[in-house]
Amino acid sequence: MPLNIRGVEIYPQQLDRPAQEALVEELRAVQAVAPLFSPRTRGGQMSVRMTSAGKYGWYSDGRGYRYESTHPGGGDWPAIPASVLALWHELTGLDRAPDCCLVNYYGDTARMGLHQDRDEADFSWPVMSVSLGDDGLFRIGNETRGGKTESIWLASGDVALLTGPSRLVHHGIDRIRPGSSTLLAKGGRINLTCRVVD
Numbered sequence: 001m002p003l004n005i006r007g008v009e010i011y012p013q014q015l016d017r018p019a020q021e022a023l024v025e026e027l028r029a030v031q032a033v034a035p036l037f038s039p040r041t042r043g044g045q046m047s048v049r050m051t052s053a054g055k056y057g058w059y060s061d062g063r064g065y066r067y068e069s070t071h072p073g074g075g076d077w078p079a080i081p082a083s084v085l086a087l088w089h090e091l092t093g094l095d096r097a098p099d100c101c102l103v104n105y106y107g108d109t110a111r112m113g114l115h116q117d118r119d120e121a122d123f124s125w126p127v128m129s130v131s132l133g134d135d136g137l138f139r140i141g142n143e144t145r146g147g148k149t150e151s152i153w154l155a156s157g158d159v160a161l162l163t164g165p166s167r168l169v170h171h172g173i174d175r176i177r178p179g180s181s182t183l184l185a186k187g188g189r190i191n192l193t194c195r196v197v198d
């Protein structure tokens with residue numbers, strides 16, 4: 001049974017250490033094809049670096065947020081790792097695969113402000129988020145801006161599902177806890193976010 005925090009389903013330690021290590025290897029292959037980049041937003045440079053796998057990649061620049069079918073350096077996005085697809089089908093119970101697996105990399109001082117995931121066409125599909133590496137302080141708010149929030153430390157191997165009424169809740173990462181995990185040789189935190197886009 002997952003934890004339920006403001007409708008977000010949290011599966012603590014869904015991936016054991018060997019599964020996390022195998023996934024990090026798969027992500028190394030993704031980054032070799034599609035290197036991390038630092039997106040710009042209207043508010044400035046993001047502190048999180050990112051890339052994507054799948055049919056689309058999430059992208060942002062001075063023109064706003066959107067999905068793109070190619071990497072900013074040119075070329076298709078690599079395929080979503082098989083283990084991530086298997087986890088998606090297992091936890092969501094869906095036959096439909098996600099169109100995008102966003103790969104977020106948080107260095108020691110990176111954060112992500114409160115936001116909704118709403119660049120997709122149909123919000124009835126869930127969003128699946130996988131944490132790897134250092135702990136991240138995940139803040140969960142409401143569908144509307146403002147109001148009460150609750151925070152939970154997400155550890156390496158934890159998976160969160162934004163599903164049903166929690167699909168559009170505001171959420172963000174206030175900070176990570178540098179040095180809290182030995183999974184990533186260079187430290188930091190990786191978060192994978194899988195979404196159906198079309």
Ligand SMILES: O=C(O)CCC(=O)C(=O)O
Nearest residue numbers: 102104117129173191193
């Ligand atoms: O890093 C996280 O756990 C959340 C990432 C996120 O919310 C996003 O990429 O939209």
Ligand SMILES: [Fe+2]
Nearest residue numbers: 115116117171
């Ligand atoms: Fe998000």
